[in-house]
Amino acid sequence: MMGSGDAVESTDGLLVERTLAGDHKAYALLVVKYQRRVQRLIGRMVRDVNLVEDIAQDTFISAYRALHQFRGDAKFYTWLYRIAVNCAKRALLDLKNDPVSLRNDSSQEDETFSNKPDQTNHESPESLASAKKLAAAVNAAMDALPDDLRQAISLREIDGLCYEDIAVAMGCPVGTVRSRIFRAREAISAKIKPLLEKQTSKRW
Amino acid sequence: MTDNRQSQQEDISALIDGALQGAEATHALAELLRGDEALATWHRYHLIGDVMRSQELAPAGFELRFAHRVMDCIATEAVSPHVTNASANANANANAAIATPWAPAPMNQSPANAANHAPSRSVWRRALAGGIGAAACLLLVLGSEPLRDALTTHQAPQAVAQVPSAGSPMAAEMKAQNIPSQNTPAQEVALDDRPVMARDPELDALLSAHQQMGGHSALQAPSGFMRNATFARPKP
Numbered sequence: 001m002m003g004s005g006d007a008v009e010s011t012d013g014l015l016v017e018r019t020l021a022g023d024h025k026a027y028a029l030l031v032v033k034y035q036r037r038v039q040r041l042i043g044r045m046v047r048d049v050n051l052v053e054d055i056a057q058d059t060f061i062s063a064y065r066a067l068h069q070f071r072g073d074a075k076f077y078t079w080l081y082r083i084a085v086n087c088a089k090r091a092l093l094d095l096k097n098d099p100v101s102l103r104n105d106s107s108q109e110d111e112t113f114s115n116k117p118d119q120t121n122h123e124s125p126e127s128l129a130s131a132k133k134l135a136a137a138v139n140a141a142m143d144a145l146p147d148d149l150r151q152a153i154s155l156r157e158i159d160g161l162c163y164e165d166i167a168v169a170m171g172c173p174v175g176t177v178r179s180r181i182f183r184a185r186e187a188i189s190a191k192i193k194p195l196l197e198k199q200t201s202k203r204w
Numbered sequence: 205m206t207d208n209r210q211s212q213q214e215d216i217s218a219l220i221d222g223a224l225q226g227a228e229a230t231h232a233l234a235e236l237l238r239g240d241e242a243l244a245t246w247h248r249y250h251l252i253g254d255v256m257r258s259q260e261l262a263p264a265g266f267e268l269r270f271a272h273r274v275m276d277c278i279a280t281e282a283v284s285p286h287v288t289n290a291s292a293n294a295n296a297n298a299n300a301a302i303a304t305p306w307a308p309a310p311m312n313q314s315p316a317n318a319a320n321h322a323p324s325r326s327v328w329r330r331a332l333a334g335g336i337g338a339a340a341c342l343l344l345v346l347g348s349e350p351l352r353d354a355l356t357t358h359q360a361p362q363a364v365a366q367v368p369s370a371g372s373p374m375a376a377e378m379k380a381q382n383i384p385s386q387n388t389p390a391q392e393v394a395l396d397d398r399p400v401m402a403r404d405p406e407l408d409a410l411l412s413a414h415q416q417m418g419g420h421s422a423l424q425a426p427s428g429f430m431r432n433a434t435f436a437r438p439k440p
Contacts, residue, residue, distance in 0.1 A: 006222070008221070010222050010225070010229075011219055011222045018233065025237045025243075026233070027275070029236065029237075029243070031270070031271040032267070033246075033250050035270055036251070036263060036267070037254070040258075040260055040261060057274055061274060061277055064278055127265060130264050130265070131262040132262070134255065134262045134263065135255050135259040135262035138252060142256070153256075156221060157253040158256055162221070162223070163221065178214070178217070178223060179214070182213065182217040182218070185248075185252055186213065188252050189245075189248045189249070189252065192248065193248065196248070199265055
């Protein structure tokens with residue numbers, strides 16, 4: 001019986017194989033899957049929010065170029081994680097050595113420098129509100145789910161159990177687990193879809 | 205939702221959880237790669253899982269834009285996962301995270317991979333040594349007038365070879381080529397299939413005097429140690 005970690009890795013492995021076979025769209029699926037985690041990781045290392053996305057982009061491009069060197073027995077995200085860390089470190093080093101940024105860095109010279117957080121290093125209030133709203137919508141949708149659907153999706157997404165283990169935990173067939181998780185996702189999707197479309201329309 | 209679409213969405217859900225194997229997984233992936241709506245579903249399902257695990261992962265902006273940017277960059281640069289002549293930046297980052305190469309061989313071995321393999325060092329060394337050795341033996345120094353005059357007094361045409369100083373890399377190469385050094389008496393030096401060179405003691409003396417006077421070759425560089433060499437003409 002395949003464990004939950006192995007199961008997910010098999011999907012990632014499939015996407016890596018498809019990418020190496022020349023199907024770029026398969027790589028796009030990996031980007032969509034891991035972009036949030038990569039950006040969060042980088043955001044913890046680099047204060048400037050404007051740089052986070054650039055470094056994240058660099059990370060995924062680096063990973064793509066080196067994909068043929070990815071070991072099949074290691075977790076894809078572990079491998080990607082290390083690339084992200086290196087990209088962030090390199091960016092920080094470049095910032096440190098950049099004479100322009102050093103010249104403009106008042107903390108180096110200004111005796112009156114205080115530790116007030118620089119507003120430009122954080123996301124805009126509007127962006128933060130949008131993210132909060134989305135998170136709240138997911139929570140509300142979860143609360144509104146029938147118990148069996150909420151339990152199934154929680155065991156999968158938060159506890160990381162595979163379908164077989166969830167089936168044992170809930171005392172139902174694997175097919176039922178699969179159906180419940182799908183229905184839970186669809187119900188939550190229906191609540192967040194308008195918010196996502198709103199973010200899309202704001203972009204344009 | 206139509207039955208077909210529902211079935212497709214359910215397959216995506218199962219694929220995300222790694223619950224599909226073999227042909228089922230391949231089929232679901234093929235469907236997923238077919239259209240934008242499937243991609244949007246993939247995106248939403250993953251987003252739900254991330255936000256459930258951490259509120260921090262809730263996105264602030266249009267996320268698919270980021271994925272489009274990445275894929276546009278990849279397409280614009282015509283980057284291939286098999287090509288390793290990427291920017292030093294990207295390579296340094298990627299290589300730092302990589303332990304050993306991918307175990308199964310890639311399906312399409314790009315010619316770029318073969319091209320990127322450097323020739324063996326022994327090949328480079330042999331080529332370089334051969335070139336330097338031949339150049340050192342056959343180099344003609346014809347700059348200064350006294351030297352030219354000295355040369356014209358002899359019946360046979362002569363080639364003067366400038367021998368580099370003992371400690372120089374060229375000297376080491378010449379030694380490797382078995383080219384005689386300063387103290388070797390006049391003798392014929394065979395150079396592959398080139399004409400045999402012989403030394404003329406009289407010319408040696410003239411050249412030595414020249415060296416003492418000016419010490420510069422026609423190339424306006426310190427002549428250092430000089431030797432003369434003469435091509436032995438085949439007898440008619």
